[in-house]
Amino acid sequence: MKKIVFLVLIVVLISGCTTNEPTGHVTKKSTVVMEDEKRMEVYFCPQDGCREKLAGLLKSAKQSIHCALFDLDLPEVKDALKRDDIDVKLVTDVDNEKSSAELNPVVNFGYQLTHNKFCVVDGKTFFTGSFNPTENGNFKNNNNMLIITSEHLAKNYEDEFDELYNEIFSGGSEVEYPIVYLKDTKVENYFCPDDSCSIHVIDALSNAKSEIYFMTFSFTDDGIGGKIVDLHNNGVKVKGVFENTQVSDYSEYNRFLENGMDVKKDNNKYNMHHKVFIIDNETVITGSYNPSSSGDEKNDENILIIHDKGIAKKFLDEFDKVWNYDGGLISQCIPAKDVVISEVYYDTTGKDSEEEYISIYNPTNRDVNLDYYFISRGDSNQRMSGIISSNGTKKFDPKFSLPNSGGYAVLSKGGYEVDYVEWESDWKLVAKKGEVLSRKSFGKVNCEEEWK
The missing domain is CATH 2.60.40 (Immunoglobulin-like)
Incomplete structure (x- = not known):
């Protein structure tokens, strides 16, 4: 039988369990949970067929599917949600309600965005990441998606979904299980604005010893930008890609250039839609959250901070692909x-x-x-x-x-x-x-x- 151990977040206990220290900021709910299985899949769009991966997950549902999706227009995913034999619920944003109207979603009509991209299946497996299940999200834009099986992480997402489904937007309770160990992999999980995502991102970045890589669609948060500048000035290597169309006077792009960082605009003629930081080749921050004030203070968002070298390697490979992309032209026979x-x-x-x-x-x-x-x-x-x-x-x-x-x-x-x-x-x-x-x-x- 699956062993689950609950630990109170005390430094002595944490250091006794693992050498992976938690980031500096911990929410009031300080329970650390350990699960003895790790089931985590990572995919990148468009090359890995995110549409098929998500549709397959949804079709596997035996009891329930609960989705909070900023946008949805892929027929295969919508078809997988048209089931009468299980409990299917959907929350979406008013900007995109027409594309999924036949699914009778709960709609956020507020000024803030329901910007999440997640579905929870049977209360135990969920997908999240930057991937909107849309034509552009699947076939054109650079995106990532993760499929994770975890009782406690899934519970976090179910709790967030319940708030949204009951029209509690841009607020709610702090996450119940902010730190979950899947075997030896520590996963931190937070929701914005409930858990102040930017604080957790800054805390994770503060632990950088040698290098930070990032791929960001929108990056306007001066606090996160300032932390990266400080780290760069103290010898941490910084290399990053900005979505070309989102670079403006409000973006951190020019600030980073002026401070001598190795940053560039992407070359995808559509969108580079990742929201990813990779720290010291061993920690990945990803989810729906763009490092911006809207992402932190207004929109409903989620992030995962995954401490795992194998997962980090997958994201580094994607970073290299995005960084080196030159338009994809064939220059010779x-x-x-x-x-x-x-x-x-x-x-x-x-x-x-x-x-x-x-x-x-x-x-x-x-x-x-x-x-x-x-x-x-x-x-x-x-x-x-x-x-x-x-x-x-x-x-x-x-x-x-x-x-x-x-x-x-x-x-x-x-x-x-x-x-x-x-x-x-x-x-x-x-x-x-x-x-x-x-x-x-x-x-x-x-x-x-x-x-x-």
């Missing part, structure tokens, strides 16, 4: 390892909008789900769908025009180019009126020679 563009019909004999098409071919030995692939030209971007079998072909009718000269098309996945073709431009590919431009071989991508 490279071997094909994925689906490719195989045909372009651009100079039609009839009405272009009715006859133009692009065909995709799968040269691999596996079926490929095209839901995460986009075909685009310039700012025009269209998500594909369906399964393409090994050695199979699928034809797509683009919603954008394919010009008769100077045209091109890009096939991409997760923000990275998969294939590219251009015609009657620098590439000298030409199809006569009524003829289809066809690829002749499938060994390489971004190669004019493959089409000749």
Whole structure:
């Protein structure tokens, strides 16, 4: 049987149990809980298929699903919530109530945001993170989601949900179990504004000895920014990515630059939506909370502070990917390892909008789900769908025009180019009126020679 040990938060007991010290600020409810199992999954969007992970979790429910979601428009997730055989409840924000109106959610009509992104399943497993289950959140933006099984952490989220469902917004009780050990992994859990999230973030950052990495959508909290400046000035390495569209006079971006920190704006043409700090390669702060005064004092938010080197490594890998992302362009002819563009019909004999098409071919030995692939030209971007079998072909009718000269098309996945073709431009590919431009071989991508 699962062993659960309750400990009063006394320094002697904590030091006796583990070398992992709690952060400096502890809420009045000072119970520390230890559970003898650790079940924690980490996923990143769009590359890990967050939609499928969440829908699968919801479909596994046997008794209840309780969700507090800032936004929701993914049909697969909404379908998983349309169940009469179990207790399903949803809270959402007024800004996005129309997209989930058929689920009869409780709606926050206040000026503050119900900005949480969490669901609790059967009172024991929950998902949280930066991931809104939306088209943009799943297919375009950089996000993270965690699925955790824990009796006590799930109880925290259930308590928060109950407050929201009873329309207690922007307030409520302090978290019951702020510190939970899942085997040897310490997890801190707080809700804003109830638990003053910024204080806990500052306390966690204060423990940094060597380095802090961060990825933040909105970062305007001067208190957190000031702590990072102090740490940097005392020798802690700081490296971070800001969402490009959120950099302003109120952002910490310019302040960090002026203090000589290694920071940059992201290159995702959509949104870099993470709210993540990684401390000394062993502690991760994540959740729905943006380090801002609204996130701390007004909006309903949640954070987890996870003390685990393995989890930190996963987030560091994601940080490296976001930091090094340069737009995902293919700069040279490279071997094909994925689906490719195989045909372009651009100079039609009839009405272009009715006859133009692009065909995709799968040269691999596996079926490929095209839901995460986009075909685009310039700012025009269209998500594909369906399964393409090994050695199979699928034809797509683009919603954008394919010009008769100077045209091109890009096939991409997760923000990275998969294939590219251009015609009657620098590439000298030409199809006569009524003829289809066809690829002749499938060994390489971004190669004019493959089409000749």
